[in-house]
Amino acid sequence: MEKNKVINQFIQILSEENVKIDEPLNKYTYTKIGGKADLLLFPTTYQQIQDAYQLALKQQLPITILGNGSNVLIRDGGIRGVVFNLTSLTDITLKGDKIIAQCGAAIIDTSRFALDHSLTGLEFACGIPGSIGGALYMNAGAYGGEVADVLESAKVLTKAGEVILLAKDDLELGYRTSSIQRNGFIVLEATFQLTKGNKSEIKAKMDELTFLRESKQPLEYPSCGSVFKRPPNYFAGKLIQDSGLQGAKIGGAQVSTKHAGFIVNVDKATANDYLSLIRHVQKTVKEKFDVQLETEVRIIGEE
Known part of the structure; x- marks a missing residue:
């Protein structure tokens, strides 16, 4: 009752x-x-x-x-x-050279909104599939750019249930990390400070990055994107490839044959299949190269 x-x-x-x-x-x-x-x-x-x-x-x-x-x-x-x-909160608005995006808006849509208004700075995000909230949580980045480069501030809900505004410096954005993660904040909206640019140049850059992504990443299968963080002085995908793991499969989960940094769901994979394959990859790379791969993907829930 x-x-x-x-x-x-x-x-x-x-x-x-x-x-x-x-x-x-x-x-x-x-x-x-x-x-x-x-x-x-x-x-x-x-x-x-x-x-x-x-x-x-x-x-x-x-x-x-x-x-x-x-x-x-x-x-x-x-x-x-x-x-x-939080995917129902998708408003994106313009305020001068700033874009204010709600937590559930896709960062891809936010980068396209910037293009529509001839604003440069978010081109790197045109292929990142996450939401604004997730992008701030992880300080998402790609192709040499990251959220920290263009973020001005964020409105968040604290663990105590209060709404506060935090400047970029308060968010302590690092490689795939932020104070949002450490403090258990919920992102409500983000304000990005962008720069007026040339629309055709912005579009050309986004087209180039979209082509790179589509040609290199296994977008034809369900996946969680890049599974591992980039270890210092290495590339995770290259280490996995050089360990002979490309195509390795446990249950319905497989190390992508297109990009070894991805694990794809090729046949009704369970989370257990995925996790077993992640552990197998970590163990093999550690044995071969003495490098400990850390997961970038957020793993939650119960066994």
């Missing part, structure tokens, strides 16, 4: 269609993998995020934040407590 009462409180905040019970998460991840969420919430305003978050805190429920599920691996046992899916 108590559980139903709590569910009804979430429904009062979010409406019935935005609260899903025992919802399979494989529908919401790029890998097409993931067990069930006890409660999956789809807030559509910052106020709803804050109210639902404070209710979850009050009820002492575990809280997990999910953007568009591009750089995450959810274990087969699913996620207990409350999962916030």
Whole structure:
């Protein structure tokens, strides 16, 4: 009865269609993998995020934040407590040479919005599949650019349930890391400071990066993107390739034959298949090159 009462409180905040019970998460991840969420919430305003978050805190429920599920691996046992899916908050607005993007907006769409307004600085992001929230959480980057280069500030919800504005320096953005991760903040929106540029030059750069991505990455299969962080002085994909692991397979998960830094879901892979293959790759590379590969993909949920 108590559980139903709590569910009804979430429904009062979010409406019935935005609260899903025992919802399979494989529908919401790029890998097409993931067990069930006890409660999956789809807030559509910052106020709803804050109210639902404070209710979850009050009820002492575990809280997990999910953007568009591009750089995450959810274990087969699913996620207990409350999962916030923030993909409904997708507004992108212009303020002079600044772009303000909500947490659920795709960073690809944000880079295209910049192109539409002849603003340069976000070209590197034109192929990154993550959401704005995830991009700040990871300080996402590609082709020599990263979020830290163009971010001015972020509006976040703290673990105490308060909304605060943080300047870029407060976010401590490093290689695939940020104070957002360390402090358990939820990104609500980001402000990017860009520069007026030449629209055709911006487009040419984005076309070039899109071509590079499509020619080198295994986009034809579900995957979580780049699985491993770049080790100092090495490239993860090259180490994996030189270890003879390209094409290695456990269950339905395979080290991509197109780019060894990716593990793809070729045949109804489970999270367990993925994790076993990740461990096998780490062990083999350590034995051959004495390099410990660290995962870049966020691994969450229960066995």
